[in-house]
Amino acid sequence: MDMQFFWESLVTLIPGIPLTLQLAFLSTFLGAFIALGLAMMRLSGIRPLDWFARGYLFVFRGSPLLVQLFLIYYGLSQFPAVRHSFAWTFLRDPYWCAIIALTLNTAAYASEVIRGGLLSVPHGQVEAARACGMSGFKLFRRIVLPLAIRQALPAYGTELILMVKATSLASIITIMEITGLAAKLVSETYRVIEVFVVAGAIYLAINFILTRIIMAFEYKLTPHLREPRITKVLALENESAGEIS
């Protein structure tokens, strides 16, 4: 075991962490808006919108992210029309190509997660809101969406973790995030095991912290599933009262 080399690998790979996090968070954030739109299209009951969303899901969930990355980066640049358009300012840059591919991909998966959340809102809640005089957007914003988010959070947390790992594919379009730096280090030193063990450990550490954060959110959003604090206090008081008497 060459501890010195493990340390050197770690020092080489750490500068890739900000880029990995940026790719994961920015694309998940942007993807969430598209996902919400797609989920609402699916539930709108308007046929053409529903079909569009189904088609989108079919393409982006059904094909590998690697293929999508290649098509967006190397594929689109083949067309002179694309190269001479406004879009080229973004598509020229490997960073934005990665963001676009990751965003479109996560939007497909997340839209189903959100749709599941929206469907799980009990009808009684909606009726109660209506009885209070809410309707339309206000009802959606105040009642349906918060309940849907709470329901969708565990699955969305998994999606975020998958996205952190998916960023490793960006290394194939010249982006030097953690995996890109690791592959470069391997080709310079020819030591595969040490470098990828360190890279894997970095992803593990990132995802460990992420899962803790998601768990904290879940805890905060589900007070109704825990024993209310007031009953605990009462129970304690009863006990002590019992001891005295």
Add this chain to the structure above:
Amino acid sequence: MKVWTRLLGVAMTAAMLVAGPAMAKEWKTVKLGTEGAFPPWNSTKADGTLEGFEIDLANILCERMDVKCEWVVQSWKGIIPALNAGKFDVIMSGMSATAKRAEVIDFSIPYGSTGQTFGVLSDSELVDLPLKGTVFPLASKPEEAKKAIEEIKPMFEGKIIGVQSSAIAERFLQENLADVAEIREYGKTQEHDLDLMSGRVDAIMASTAYISTAMKDPANEGMVLAGPRFQGGILGKGSSIGMRKGSDDLKAMFDKAIASARDDGTIKDLSIKWFGFDVTVY
């Protein structure tokens, strides 16, 4: 019974260890690893078979060494680890014998060298890079090479140069042009060609042989050679056959076969066929 078999096993291993060095392995088949995507050295035809300068040369070398040769295709990035893991016995894949690589594997004598140069688009201002085609050996004439680098440097200010990751040209760029230009690394040479054609990079650096071949591809219309050619020094002695450390018997076999192919003009004939110029290392 169990003890007996185990004892026999130990005895046999011991016998092999003792006999090993004395009676070197008789080579009947040699497995050669290649990238199969680096024309004209080696490339894969549409039907999946290999062709190229190295394929032709290896056939001749193997005949002279009286061994059967089998090709194994392996991606460039993992080619040295795969050799050391025993997936094949030697690497013959346009690999330059650099000092850095020689730390982990052994090399035969070189069988070819074309130097490294730049590829640009014909409508780019970089077409006018000075000293086009002039050869600068980094090791034997370092001052002249340094001067040539200083001369081309201003034109690369703010430009992006594409290069294959961990290829010798990448090391050259990091040491000499990284202070003025952005160096973008690609897994495959074909990928930096695509990005040169689309305008994502302003120039590529690769072996003269590679760029001359890539230029002829209709998809790369407009790609031209530019600037001086560099060779030697950190760019290595030239393409050599790589093998695991301590493969002295293989090295002796290949050295002898390469020397004979060099001396009787076989390498020269083959290089005229595949490159259009002589790549023999004398």
